[in-house]
Amino acid sequence: MNYHILAPVRIQTVVQLPASKSISNRALILNALSYSPYDIKNLSDCDDTGVMVDALNSNDNHFDVKAAGTAMRFLTAFLSKVVGEWVITGTERMKQRPIKLLVEALNSVGARVEYMENEGYPPLRIFGSALQGGEITMSGGVSSQYISALLMIAPLMEKGLTIHLEGNIISRPYIHLTLQLMEQYGVKAHWIGSSIKILPQEYKPVRFTVESDWSAASYWYEIMLLSKNAEIELKGLFKNSFQGDAKGAELFARLGIGTAFTGQGIRLYRNGNACPKLTYNFIDEPDLAQTFVVACVLTNTPFRFTGLQSLKIKETDRIEALKTELRKIGYILQDSNNCILEWNGERCAPETSPVIATYEDHRMAMAFAPAALVLEDGITIADPGVVSKSYPYYWEDLKKAGFEVKTK
Template sequence: MKYIVSTQNKTVNGNIDLPASKSISNRVLIINALCYNPYPVHNLSDSDDTCVLKKALFSNQNKFDIGHAGTAMRFLTAFLSKIVGEWEVTGSQRMKQRPIGILANALTQLGAKIEYLEKEGFPPIKIYGSHLKGKTLELDGSISSQYISALLMIAPTIENGLTLKLKGEVTSQSYIDLTLKLMARFGIQYNWNKNIIHVPEQNYLPGEFTVEADWSGASYWYQIAALAEKGEVLLKNLQLDSLQGDVTIAGWFEQFGVKSEQKKDGVLLIKTENIKPEKLTLDFLENPDMAQTFACLCVAQKVPFHFSGLKTLKIKETDRIFALQNELAKFGAALTEPSDGELAWDGNFDSAAEGKIPLIKTYHDHRMALAFAPLALAGFKMEIDDPMVVTKSYPSFWEDLKKIDFQIENMTS
C-alpha cells in the first residue's frame, strides 16, 4: 500500500485528539502487572506497541511474538525473568537484528537463565523465570535507556532491590527519569545520585492512573505548525508540565515561530510569524526520537543543521541515520554523518531532484512516515510506502491530517 500525500493549505487550524503516551502506557502496564493492580488505567494508548504488550501480559500462553515492538521486547524480557515458568519471546526479522544481550547479561547476574534460540545476543530468546536476587550492576550509560528502565521496574520486587552504576555519558536520561517518576507514583522510593541509581526492595502500591497525551506524537503537529504560514492547533490532553522528556521540544520550536500556551483541555500551538534559525544545532542525547522530525523540518525550511547525541538511532526500528540520508536525498538534500552519533546538512540541494514525486520508504519505522508527511506543507508532493506503519504509535494520524485539509490518496498495489 502507498499513500500520495499533498496539500494546498498554508494555514492550519484544528483540534486534535492526540494518542496517549506509548512510553507511559507501556511502563504502567508492567508496573500494574508487578503489583497485581486491580485498578484501571485510563486513556491507555491504542498503539500497536502497547496492544502487543497488553496482550502478552494478559495471555495464558508462554510464547509471545511482539513483532516490531522494541519496548515490549526489553520490558517483557526483564518482567518474565522473575515470573516462574518457561517463556519464549520472538519478533519480526528487524527485531531479530536488534540486540538484547546487554539486558540478558545483566539479568543473568541477578540469577536469571536466558537462552538465545537463533543468534547469540539477539532475539528470539527462551527465559526460565525464577527468583532473582539483587546486587550492584555496572552498565554503559550510552546503551538504550529501555534496558535500564526494564531493570529499574523489576528492581523493587527482587530480593535486596537493585543498584545500577551507569558508566560514561547517559543516553536518553529523560526516559530513565520518566520510569522512576512513574514508579514513585505507585509508591516506590529510590535514590539517584550522579550516575548511581539505588532502588530498595519494597512493594508497589496499586492505584488508578490516567495516561497523558504523547509528546512524541505532538512533535509532528509542532512540525506542521512550523511549516504553515500561520494558524492555531489545539492538542488535546497535552500538558506542558509533563512527565515526558520530549516536552523540551516546545522550547526548540520557538525558533521556528511556534508558541505554546497551556489551556484547560490541552496545549494550543500558535504560529503568527515566519521565522527560522540561520543554522540549527541540537543535542538529541535526551530526545533521540525527535531527530527525524527536526531533520525533515530543516530540509523543508532550508535550514542547515548539525545534530549530535544520536548514537542509539542505528538500533531503533531501523537504522534511522541511514534511512534519513536515503530518503531526504530524494528531495535533493545530502545528509552527512560527521562522526558516530551525528547528522549534518549544509543547506544545499541537488537540483536533479526537483519536480520529482519521491517514494518515501518507511523501513517498518513509524517515525519515518510521521516525520515525512508534514513536508507536504512545504510544497512537496510525495508517496509514502507502507503508510499504516504509523499504527505502531499514532493509529489516527492520517485521519487527523485530513482534518487540516491534507489530501491522502490511497494507491494500493
C-alpha cells in the same frame, strides 16, 4: 500500498493526540507488578502497547511482540521474575536488534535467559524465577529501555538493585520517567551521581491516567512550521510533563513556533523567531530527531545534531534512512561518528515523483508526511500502515485537518 499526501491551503484543526506509548508501556508493567485491580485510563491503542496488553493478559507461554522494541525489553525483564518457562520473539528486524546487554545484566542478578538463534539477539527462552539482585555496572550509552526494564523489577529482587552507569548517559529523561512512575506506584529510588539504588519494596496499586504523547505532538509542530496559514490545538498535554519529548516545544520555539497552554492542552502560534542554524544534542530526545531533520531542511535551516547514537539501533538505522530519503527530495545530509547528522544547505536534483520508504519505522512516515506542505506535487509515503506502532489515527487526523490522503 502507498499514500499520496496533498496539503490544504489553510489548516484549522483541534487534535486529540494519542496517549503516550512510553508512559502506557511502563504503566502496564507497574500495574502488573502491583497486582492492581484498576484499569489504566487513556491507555495507548498503538501496536506497541497492544502487544504488551496481549502478553500480560495471555495464558500462553510464547509471546510475539512483532516490531515493538519497548515490549521486547520490558517483557524480557518482567518474565525473568515470573515463575515459568517463556519464549519471546518478534519480526525479522526485531531479531536483528541487540538485547545482549540486558540479557547479561539479568543473568548476573540470578535470571536464566537463553538465546534461541543468534547470540545477543531475540528470540529468547526465559526461565522465570525469584531474582537475587545486587549491584551491576552498565554503560550509560545503551538504550534507556534496558535500564528502565531492570529498574521496574528491581524492588522485587531479594537484595534490591544498584545500577552503576558508566560514561555518558543517553536518554536520561526516559530513565527519570520510569523512576517518577515507579514512585507513583509507591516505590522510591535513589539516583546519586551515576548510580541508581532501589531497595527491596512492594508496589502499591493506584488509579492511573496516561498523558497524551509529546512525540506525536512534534509532527503537528512541524505542520504548523511548514504551513503558511494554520491554527492548531493539541489536546491532552500537560505543562509539567514527565515526558522528555516535551522538550520539543522549546526547540520549535527557536524555529518560530510558540506554545500556549490551555485548560485542555496547547495551542500553537507563530512567535516570530527565525533561527539561522539549529544546533542541538538529542542525547535525551532521540525520537524527535527525524521531525527536526525534516523540518529544518524544508525551511532551509542549516543544522548540526549530535547525540544520535541510539538512532542506529531503532526500528531501522534512522541516520541512513534520513540521508537516503531526503536525497530523493533534493537534500544532501552529512553524518559522522555514528552520532552526528548535519546539513549546511547542500542540495541535489530531486527525483521525479519520489516515494519515501519507511523501513517499518512509524517515525519516518510521520516526519515526512508534512513535506506535502512544501513540495508542489505533494509527497508519497510507502507502507503508511507503520504509523499504527504509535499513532494509529495519524492519517485520519491529517484528513480532518484538510490534507488529501489518497491510495496510490
